[in-house]
Amino acid sequence: MKEIFPGVFSINNRLATENPFSGYKPFDGELLKKGKKEFRMWNPTRSKAGAAIKKGIKEFPIKKDSKILYLGAAHGYTPSFLSNIIGKKGVIYAVEFSERCFNELLILCLKYKNIVPILADARKPELYYWIEKVDVVYVDIAQPDETEIAVRNCKEFLKPNSYLMMAIKSRSIDVTKSPKEIYKNEIKKLKNSGFKIIDWKTLDPLEKAHAFIVAKL
Numbered sequence: 053m054k055e056i057f058p059g060v061f062s063i064n065n066r067l068a069t070e071n072p073f074s075g076y077k078p079f080d081g082e083l084l085k086k087g088k089k090e091f092r093m094w095n096p097t098r099s100k101a102g103a104a105i106k107k108g109i110k111e112f113p114i115k116k117d118s119k120i121l122y123l124g125a126a127h128g129y130t131p132s133f134l135s136n137i138i139g140k141k142g143v144i145y146a147v148e149f150s151e152r153c154f155n156e157l158l159i160l161c162l163k164y165k166n167i168v169p170i171l172a173d174a175r176k177p178e179l180y181y182w183i184e185k186v187d188v189v190y191v192d193i194a195q196p197d198e199t200e201i202a203v204r205n206c207k208e209f210l211k212p213n214s215y216l217m218m219a220i221k222s223r224s225i226d227v228t229k230s231p232k233e234i235y236k237n238e239i240k241k242l243k244n245s246g247f248k249i250i251d252w253k254t255l256d257p258l259e260k261a262h263a264f265i266v267a268k269l
């Protein structure tokens with residue numbers, strides 16, 4: 053077993069986080085005992101953060117006590133692993149605008165108490181103006197204007213010298229352009245908005261025609 057990033061483990065070449073709820077798993081997947089600790093396997097084909105780690109992203113800025121604004125939480129698969137990494141003193145403000153997904157997210161949050169569910173459109177950060185400043189804005193919303201939404205939320209909620217983590221689904225941005233062209237263009241937009249790109253990776257074949265960016269503002 054190897055700790056790749058704080059709180060992120062590789063066990064027999066599979067990603068995992070420590071499970072705070074012994075014997076309990078909120079989604080399909082395996083639990084594995086190692087001594088007194090239990091680990092929950094993290095499937096990188098279901099999670100772009102997991103895929104980015106598998107593809108060798110050089111920085112993963114989420115760690116114990118991190119405060120995160122998460123845009124596009126869906127039913128909470130990736131948030132549930134990030135919740136394990138940040139622990140009880142960390143917090144994830146999890147924004148989702150689909151009521152169907154949000155209802156499933158609510159159930160997860162009954163157990164994962166460091167995830168705060170917010171039913172809102174990430175295009176309207178004024179709807180969650182009350183959240184505190186965060187260490188990381190995590191964006192996975194598959195929208196054509198995703199980068200603009202990410203920049204706006206970072207300018208509103210990110211602490212100085214802090215991180216944006218963003219998954220890009222090229223087909224959601226423009227089906228007529230090549231993924232490579234799209235990634236280049238979105239990275240350029242981030243640079244023009246004052247971000248420093250720390251690293252980025254394409255996620256194929258784990259997530260087809262997706263990329264993952266870690267940037268700093």
Ligand SMILES: C[S@@+](CC[C@H](N)C(=O)[O-])C[C@H]1O[C@@H](n2cnc3c(N)ncnc32)[C@H](O)[C@@H]1O
Pocket residue numbers: 098099100123124125126127128129130131147148149150153172173174175192193194195
């Ligand atoms: C690819 S899924 C996210 C998967 C999730 N991040 C995970 O890894 O478990 C994208 C989610 O973003 C949500 N979404 C898209 N546009 C949004 C917006 N403008 N505001 C809030 N949520 C949005 C969708 O409803 C969908 O649930």
